[in-house]
Amino acid sequence: MDQKEEGVSPVELRELKQLLARSSLAAGLYMPGDDTVPAVRVQQTAMKAKELSLIRYAVGIELVPGRIVGVLINEHGTRLADEQLVLADMEVQTVVSGAASVTAALVDAVPSARAACGRVALGFQLGGPVDTTTGTVLFYHKAPPRMPGPIQDIRWPDKQPLSRMLEDATGLPSFIENDANAYALFQLWFGAGHETSRFAVVLINEGVGGSLVIDGRLFDGPMELGNLSVLPDKVDNARPCDCGGIGCLETTGGIHGILENVYKYAHRTVDNVVDAAALAERYDTRGAAEAFRVAGHANAKGIGIIINFARPEQVVVYAPQVMTEHGRAAAAEFLTELGEFFSFCHPALHGSAKLRIEPVRPYDGAHGAALLALERCFDILPENAAAPVGKPQ
Ligand SMILES: [Zn+2]
Incomplete structure (x- = not known):
């Protein structure tokens, strides 16, 4: 040649x-x-x-009890690497150093990101209310279910300046967000957002989180969905919520609430939702199925309230896989009750929203945190998102 x-x-x-x-x-x-x-x-x-040398990247970290999950994405939202780290404890400093080592490993795994000095940002999400403007975690508390078992109480001192701590530890511009909002961002890029710009997310973890997307943007509010009182009619039986309220959605609709109700109805102690779902399959511990039915009922009421005040076109429900798989007793009980959500809405809103059931996959949450960093640091918004819909009538 x-x-x-x-x-x-x-x-x-x-x-x-x-x-x-x-x-x-x-x-x-x-x-x-x-x-x-x-x-x-x-x-x-x-x-x-040369092209690669101009691309921007984001690391996303999800904090779950005992573990950090991380991903690295490019500016198109494509996932290039992932990492998980088991934490020795849940102290703030342990979490920050764990996040820094996961971040370093992720960047190191992708040569073009390693070379992208000044073009990598960090997004971090956790299950608690945060102030995104100051980068502060207002509080982070995971109370164990009230029953015998190994699940530990996790409580940080209030108002942790987590963004600054992460920046100091990683050297990257760092942004924090609530977990349900991170899942909502993931849906905006890769799920419901392709069909509508107006949707809600219900995230069933230890508790229950909620998020709203209006005109393709996150609603900037605390949206304490798990602390909406949905069972005031059962005050006599209800246990007080960690927030001090009675009948809060997450006292029966979140995983810790389900574990407590399995203990109550089936007299068995389990420390995770997979084992709880297995009990629901067995004849001798079938009472466990009731815990999943009650969880479906509580979340249906929560969805009814969201539809009444925000009229989303879709409600995405993220739940553990054992609660979404057809053919499982736990899923059947949960989803049947959940499907009744319109009975808790104003009749004029019946049929206005459709449910979208998603299992909590291992990396969606961390991916959502990385998308947050793309948006906050580089102003990168989702590609292929649906156009805004008209104003509610
Ligand atoms: Zn509460």
């Missing part, structure tokens, strides 16, 4: 090859020292390397 015809002189070509040989951006694109590679391939590699 005549290298002149490729528009680059032999001297330029040699220089380009030397540059590429030193650049981690060309890893996997060009093999240093390979003299048989045509000039056109070297040029293409150089162009690709």
Whole structure:
């Protein structure tokens, strides 16, 4: 092949090859020292390397009790690497150092991100209310179910300046968010957001979180869905919520509430929702199924309230996989009750929203946190999102 015809002189070509040989951006694109590679391939590699050198990246971290889940994405939202870390304890400093080591491992795993100095941001989400403008976690508390068992109480001192702590530990611009909002961002990019710009998310974890997306943007409010009082008619039986209220949605609708009710109805102690669902399948512990039915009822009421005040076109319910898989007793009980949500709405709103059931997948939450960092740090909004809908009538 005549290298002149490729528009680059032999001297330029040699220089380009030397540059590429030193650049981690060309890893996997060009093999240093390979003299048989045509000039056109070297040029293409150089162009690709230049392209990569301009791309922005985000690390997303999800904090769940005992564990950190992390992903690295590029500015198109594509996931390039993932990591998980088991934490020795849930102290704030342990979490921050764990997040820093996961972040370093993720960036190190992707050569183009490693080379992207100044173009990597960090998003971090957890199940508690946060002030996104100051980067402060207002409080983070995971009370164990009230029954015998190994689940520990987790409580941070109030008002932790987590964004600043993460920035100090990682050297990256850092942004924090509530977990349900992170899941909502993931849906905005890759799920409900392709069909509508107006939807709600209900996130069933230890407690219950909620989020609203209006005109393709997150509603900036605390949205303490789990602390809406949905069972005031059962005050006599209800236990007080961690917030001090009675009949809060998450006292029966979240996983800790379900574990407590399994203990109450089936007289068995389990410390996770998978084992609780297994009990619901068995004849001798079938009372456990009632815990899932009650959870469906509580969440249906919560969804009714969301529809009454915000009229979303879709309500995305993220629940543990054992509560969403057809053919499982726990899922059947939960989903049947959940499907009754319209009976808790104003009649004029019946039929206005559809449910979208999603299992909590391992990386959606961390991915949502990374999307948050793309938006807050680089102003990158989702591609292919639905256009805003008209105002409610
Ligand atoms: Zn409460």
